[in-house]
Amino acid sequence: MTLSAKFFAATAFAALMGASSAQALVVYSTTEEGSAARLLAAFTAETGVKTQMVFLSSGPALSRIEAESDRPQADVWFGAPSENHILAKERGLTQAYVSTNAGDLGETFKDGEGFWHAIYTNPLAVGVRTDILEKRGAPIPASWEDLKNEAYKGLIQMPSPQSSGTGYTFLLTLREIMGEDAAFEFMAAMHPNVQTYTQSGTAPSGALGVGETPIALQFSPGFLKLVDEGFPVKVVFPTEGVGAEVSAMSILKGAPNPEEAQTFVDWMTSASGQEQLSVAKTYFMPIRSDVSAGEGVPALDTIKLISYDPAFASENRERLVDRWVDEVISQ
Structure with missing residues (x-):
């Protein structure tokens, strides 16, 4: 101290x-x-x-x-x-x-x-630099599924489930939406589009603000702050639902x-x-x-929230993160 x-x-x-x-x-x-x-x-x-x-x-x-x-x-x-x-x-x-x-x-x-x-x-969200995507001729994503688009190759920053509770919430969200096996297949397919997996849960919004990345994933406050400060940022709550x-x-x-x-x-x-x-x-x-x-x-009732069992999340964290390492980043 x-x-x-x-x-x-x-x-x-x-x-x-x-x-x-x-x-x-x-x-x-x-x-x-x-x-x-x-x-x-x-x-x-x-x-x-x-x-x-x-x-x-x-x-x-x-x-x-x-x-x-x-x-x-x-x-x-x-x-x-x-x-x-x-x-x-x-x-x-x-x-x-x-x-x-x-x-x-x-x-x-x-x-x-x-x-x-x-x-x-604090719901999960996708923060988008609309100016950068417009220059690249790339669309603004509306869903998790959209993040597999080849137009986003190497353009996404998100927290690592190994070090960040935010990243782990993303994993749990996809598991609830898709089922466990399909969620890991999705993350493996999305992996080529990920520029970096950050150690901190709030680092992606910082990178978005300085234009280091045009697409970022984390809890919403960091993106809302950028919008309030006048950055050309759109906050997207994927249509399949978001954990929080x-x-x-x-x-x-x-x-x-x-x-x-x-x-x-x-x-x-x-x-x-x-x-x-x-x-x-x-x-x-x-x-x-x-x-x-x-x-x-948008008002909270316009965002589809995904819930999961906190006890399951705690008991299965090591197993799920190990599987993420084996099947996603160790491709």
């Missing part, structure tokens, strides 16, 4: 203790730090409930919540994929609260007993400020709270079908 990181951790903890005594809502956030800060500021402005945020990545957050379970120091865990919140529920670290907005959320975006609610979702990550929040068991925590959950799942995802320029997709992610971005 760097000196600045140590200083941040120390000051954050000191502030956290002060916030607890002042009855501020204490939030352990796993969502991107700047975005989370803007969302919490909007919540305070609208409700008057003060907040104190401590930023932690998923693993450390869960470990800290578990270590503090006898004497909770926070009220809400904000962020991390829903699978992490399912695990927290199983370990008895969170408490049930069914939001007043639960009826407006799809089943994918909430726990049936109220132990967690989704915050946002679902970020969630839970109220911690024994939370010092349960009423404020419930107010926060209700606000974040409301139309007003969800609209802040766009206002705060998070580039996250709202979980409500009646809220737009922003100008030029």
Whole structure:
């Protein structure tokens, strides 16, 4: 840990203790730090409930919540994929609260007993530099199947399933759509069109922005940011369907400020709270079908989402990635 990181951790903890005594809502956030800060500021402005945020990545957050379970120091865990919140529920670290907005959320975006609610979702997407494809006389893809087009030879960047959860989500998505054997046949056929498999899940959008590649595959926020910044980028959600990550929040068991925590959950799942995802320029997709992610971005109910069993994904990751290495990149 760097000196600045140590200083941040120390000051954050000191502030956290002060916030607890002042009855501020204490939030352990796993969502991107700047975005989370803007969302919490909007919540305070609208409700008057003060907040104190401590930023932690998923693993450390869960470990800290578990270590503090006898004497909770926070009220809400904000962020991390829903699978992490399912695990927290199983370990008895969170408490049930069914939001007043639960009826407006799809089943994918909430726990049936109220132990967690989704915050946002990031669907997989294909980002396209329309100017580059136009110069090459190549069409804009509309489906996964289109990515096998020989016109795209060496033009696609996507994350590697070996190192990236985004790349693994792509593999799981194709498996759900096509069946396992057909999915691997598809990825092998698409392989000649892949310029590079990146180590990072967000690297393809960076390459798209600088024109290093005209077609990129990852979760949608990086592409939406490019569009917002004026780049000639089109965001494509393939017609067969896309997998997505679902970020969630839970109220911690024994939370010092349960009423404020419930107010926060209700606000974040409301139309007003969800609209802040766009206002705060998070580039996250709202979980409500009646809220737009922003100008030029289709509503969530116009995107075909593909779900898969998180337990299967965890138990079969090594096997599926090994098969990808053997049958796709080792051709």
